Amino acid sequence: MNMIVCLKQVIDPETPPASFKIDPQSNKIVPPPGIAPVLDPYSEYALEAALRIKDAKGGKITALSLGSDLVREVVKKPLAMGADELVLLEDEAFTEGDSWSTAYALAMAIKKLGDYDLIFCGRQAADWDAGQVGSAIAELLGLPSVTVAQKIDISDGQARVERVTDDGYEVIEVPLPALITVSNELGEVRYPNIRGIMAARKKEPIIWRPADIGVDASELGAAGRRTRLLKLWLPVREGKCQMIEGDSPEEQAVNLALKLREAKLL
Amino acid sequence: MAESKGVMVYAEASQDKLSAITRELMGCARKLADDLGEGLSAVLVGSDVASLAQEAIALGADRIYVIDDRLLKDYQTDAYVAVMGKLAQQVTPRIIILGQTAVGRDLAPRLAFRLETAATLDCVELAIDADSRRLLATRPVYGGNALATFTTESQPQIVTIRAKAFSPAEPDTSRQGEVTTIEAGLRPEDIRTKLLERVTEEVEGIRLEEASVVVSGGRGIGSAQGFKQLEELAKLLKGALGASRPPCDNGWVSEHLQVGITGKIIAPDLYIAVALSGSSQHLSGCSGAKNIVAINKDPEANIFRAASWGIVSDWKRVLPAFSDKVEELVSG
Incomplete structure (x- = not known):
């Protein structure tokens, strides 16, 4: 079983909203000072899904990331968790893309890697939350796709996938090779162990530039976008919270109930 | 074309x-x-x-x-x-x-x-x-x-x-x-895929997306036991129970109760957020609520920025007294 997992480095989604700033001039997020980037949590679920298959059936996992400012401790985490190889599409030309141009680069890299049974992506990434790269890669490679998976079982060249729906889940059978996007309902993601961390330290990533995957820079990153970002801003929260006082928590509670009654909410 | x-x-x-x-x-x-x-x-x-x-x-x-x-x-x-x-x-x-x-x-x-x-x-x-x-x-x-x-x-x-x-x-x-x-x-x-089965999660009482009152808990609730108290309050208010992501990840409540960007998007008349910090991911799911009440012991919790009413105290002491008073008011 050959598996490829696409993972993204993002600004820590746990960044407190108060530290979250944007530069309205450039329509860009200002990286919060003192908060290191992390591996996108949804990508980690995608990797965990692949690792569980590897645990059960064996196989090889290639982690694939794209960017220009890739922090080694971040992008090497999949190796520490149990991935076998790491390929980085690392070049300025790959950056500032939209779902389409990002997926295009990833799909061309996957084509070059060649032999694969399963491709995994997160259901979306915790920065732009676009939720489209997986579907785009599947479309580019002509593969069947199942999105928002919570459980994957493999048997007889088929994947049996539980896909999260609005009020439960559905079980879908898909022939391999296929692309699957993974959701947080998959459950807990493993921590790297010491052996994994040591192995990751020794392993060097394979680095590909646009020419290595046979694409022109004009089709990549910002140049290859189909979606234009016109405006980026922070929502205004009114801050009109009325604090309910009292001599004890119990008294506060009673005062709150009375307030809500007054407002006809009870 | x-x-x-x-x-x-x-x-x-x-x-x-x-x-x-x-x-x-x-x-x-x-x-x-x-x-x-x-x-x-x-x-x-x-x-x-x-x-x-x-x-x-x-x-x-x-x-x-x-x-x-x-x-x-x-x-x-x-x-x-x-x-x-x-x-x-x-x-x-x-x-x-x-x-x-x-x-x-x-x-x-x-x-x-x-x-x-x-x-x-x-x-x-x-x-x-x-x-x-x-x-x-x-x-x-x-x-x-x-x-x-x-x-x-x-x-x-x-x-x-x-x-x-x-x-x-x-x-x-x-x-x-x-x-x-x-x-x-x-x-x-x-059609390369095959749908084998569709499983619908049975919901007791009112569906989260349709409830006019939602009582929601966060990481601070600490246990499945704690959520039982919230559920009782929700019942009293003829509402539904919700949660932020940590309680779902920890298995204290069903993941289908998750309110937020990857969970349910709701817009009730009243949203009572208990021991819940109010991450942006969570607020994305409930900011359509007409009135938000926040109970949290941390006065800096982000949920207070979205709330209309707030209590800064330990929910364990607030909730029983609140539930009692609510019961008295709604039955009286």
Whole structure:
């Protein structure tokens, strides 16, 4: 079983909203000072899904990331968790893309890697939350796709996938090779162990530039976008919270109930 | 290719009725079509869906496309992308709008890439730019920490809308519209996936998305036991129980109770957030609530920025007294 997992480095989604700033001039997020980037949590679920298959059936996992400012401790985490190889599409030309141009680069890299049974992506990434790269890669490679998976079982060249729906889940059978996007309902993601961390330290990533995957820079990153970002801003929260006082928590509670009654909410 | 014209809605149905998101889709799409001075069409895809056409016309569609085929009984990516792609090439709409549902979030991006265009998902605001006549699509990004407005140059412009972000259309049964039937033209071998089973989570009491009162707990509740207390309060208020992501991840409550960007999007009259910090990801799911009450011992908790009323105290002491008083008030 050959598996490829696409993972993204993002600004820590746990960044407190108060530290979250944007530069309205450039329509860009200002990286919060003192908060290191992390591996996108949804990508980690995608990797965990692949690792569980590897645990059960064996196989090889290639982690694939794209960017220009890739922090080694971040992008090497999949190796520490149990991935076998790491390929980085690392070049300025790959950056500032939209779902389409990002997926295009990833799909061309996957084509070059060649032999694969399963491709995994997160259901979306915790920065732009676009939720489209997986579907785009599947479309580019002509593969069947199942999105928002919570459980994957493999048997007889088929994947049996539980896909999260609005009020439960559905079980879908898909022939391999296929692309699957993974959701947080998959459950807990493993921590790297010491052996994994040591192995990751020794392993060097394979680095590909646009020419290595046979694409022109004009089709990549910002140049290859189909979606234009016109405006980026922070929502205004009114801050009109009325604090309910009292001599004890119990008294506060009673005062709150009375307030809500007054407002006809009870 | 013909000139792109008109707004097209992908209508969703459940249990032989157009679903709530379809009424919201029709509400916002009718406005966009009027702003453009162009027509509004709705597409019904499925098996035995033709009977829903009149309902869609009453909600504002000028034309209904019905694609009815046994092979379309259940949503399957390959089948639905194929028929929607074919229809879009035939009709050349300027804009296609879908709901951000289990179907829409899967169908919209793949349809867009099939048509060599791009999609913008989970929009909370849509407008037509007067000069370019392009659709401007606004959506939360960075887990709801920021908002962004996007546009696309290629057509059709495809978007999905977030539940409860747009006002639903009011039905008017005197409205007239035309119904066109389109051949699906599918062969069984075009569909590579197979739906084996659909499992619907049984919900006790009122559904979270439909409740007018929601009592929600966060990491600070600390246990499944703690959530029992919240559930009792929810029952007392004839409301539903909700949670932020940590309690779901920890298995204290079902993951289907998660309110937030990857969970349920709700807009109750009253949202009581207990021991819940109010991450942007969570607020994305409940910021449509008309009134938010926050109970948290941390005065700096982000939830207070979104709340109308707040108590800074330990929820373990507040909640029993609050529940008692509520019981007295609602029974009295």
